[in-house]
Amino acid sequence: MSLRSGDMLIVLLVCLCLFSPLDAQLQVGFYKKSCPNAELIVRDEVRKAIIKNGGLAAGLVRLHFHDAFVRGADGSVLIDSTANNSAEKSAPPNNPSLRGFEVIDSAKKRLESVCKGTVSCADILAFAARDSVRFSMGLPYSVPSGRRDGRVSLASEALSNLPPPILNLNQLTQNFASKGLTQDEMITLTGAHSIGRSHCNAFTNRLYNFNSTGRQDPGLDPTYAAQLKRSCPNNSSSANLVVPLDPISPTIFDTNFYKLILAKRGLFTSDESLISTPATAAKVRANANNANVFKQKFSAAMVKMGKIGVLTGKQGEIRSVCNKIN
Ligand code: HEM
Numbered sequence: 558m559s560l561r562s563g564d565m566l567i568v569l570l571v572c573l574c575l576f577s578p579l580d581a582q583l584q585v586g587f588y589k590k591s592c593p594n595a596e597l598i599v600r601d602e603v604r605k606a607i608i609k610n611g612g613l614a615a616g617l618v619r620l621h622f623h624d625a626f627v628r629g630a631d632g633s634v635l636i637d638s639t640a641n642n643s644a645e646k647s648a649p650p651n652n653p654s655l656r657g658f659e660v661i662d663s664a665k666k667r668l669e670s671v672c673k674g675t676v677s678c679a680d681i682l683a684f685a686a687r688d689s690v691r692f693s694m695g696l697p698y699s700v701p702s703g704r705r706d707g708r709v710s711l712a713s714e715a716l717s718n719l720p721p722p723i724l725n726l727n728q729l730t731q732n733f734a735s736k737g738l739t740q741d742e743m744i745t746l747t748g749a750h751s752i753g754r755s756h757c758n759a760f761t762n763r764l765y766n767f768n769s770t771g772r773q774d775p776g777l778d779p780t781y782a783a784q785l786k787r788s789c790p791n792n793s794s795s796a797n798l799v800v801p802l803d804p805i806s807p808t809i810f811d812t813n814f815y816k817l818i819l820a821k822r823g824l825f826t827s828d829e830s831l832i833s834t835p836a837t838a839a840k841v842r843a844n845a846n847n848a849n850v851f852k853q854k855f856s857a858a859m860v861k862m863g864k865i866g867v868l869t870g871k872q873g874e875i876r877s878v879c880n881k882i883n
Pocket residue numbers: 612614615616618619622654655656720721722723724729743746747749750752753754755756757759802825827
């Protein structure tokens with residue numbers, strides 16, 4: 558049996574399609590030719606920022622998460638609101654608690670001076686989050702890049718897509734599933750709460766009026782609750798106050814977060830809900846007890862999170878400054 562030339566052509570086309578996918582994809586080292594120092598420059602800016610303010614590592618990791626979950630990892634979280642548009646940045650889950658914008662802006666400024674119009678803000682943020690994990694003693698990992706920047710940023714979408722800290726396990730699982738992430742990845746990614754801080758209002762419901770009972774959350778260790786009440790009084794002054802998510806090692810990316818949950822010292826209802834079923838509690842214990850496996854899983858989940866809804870190829874744009882569309 559021999560192939561006719563028409564068949565040969567089909568075979569050839571199928572092969573070409575297999576080897577050059579029609580829609581562009583992210584790839585590690587995307588800027589190797591177009592801007593060889595791109596990742597080094599971002600890392601240098603992150604390093605300088607963290608030396609001045611250790612909390613910015615946590616800020617940048619959260620910034621990437623909040624970017625990815627709203628319209629994909631397209632840098633939309635970085636855009637300022639205008640007279641006509643209330644942007645993601647202005648929504649309550651982001652304002653005033655998100656931090657690290659100035660690190661992205663300064664990296665962008667340097668990148669524009671050496672490779673004008675080349676490196677997207679969405680990629681800068683993905684690199685910066687990776688570097689932040691690394692500088693906090695997480696594992697190094699490669700970030701596939703080639704993201705393009707989005708031109709739309711809506712506060713309403715931040716509000717409807719970002720999980721609030723009062724969610725239970727089912728709600729969290731559904732929220733992450735809607736972004737293509739598994740429950741296991743959700744549990745692993747939440748391990749980012751091993752670094753950084755929280756404003757009091759994200760958990761005061763657990764301290765003063767849990768379930769409208771006027772009591773504290775019985776799922777919260779009483780000694781820890783008493784400590785938190787001292788840091789977060791039941792009045793308006795609490796709004797600007799913050800506490801560390803992991804008081805044992807607030808700037809080190811480790812597995813204390815999971816150990817704290819197991820000791821009823823997780824700060825948020827959402828954190829504590831991770832042990833609300835035997836199956837998920839087993840995963841929390843596994844992460845708590847094996848830092849290396851946890852860190853590897855975390856890196857892989859960050860790469861996956863960074864691929865949510867990305868723009869590639871000719872989609873979107875490369876912004877000239879990260880806080881404004883072109
Ligand atoms: C599972 C659902 C999640 C909920 C409900 C949640 C909620 C929160 C809340 C309320 C804060 C406190 C913000 C503040 O008041 O300053 C916070 C902080 C933080 N979150 Fe999450 N988070 C979740 C998942 C994640 C994920 C997936 C990541 C990253 C991979 C992440 C990274 C962080 C970091 C690093 C901080 C500290 C930020 C800082 O210090 O500025 N979170 N989170």
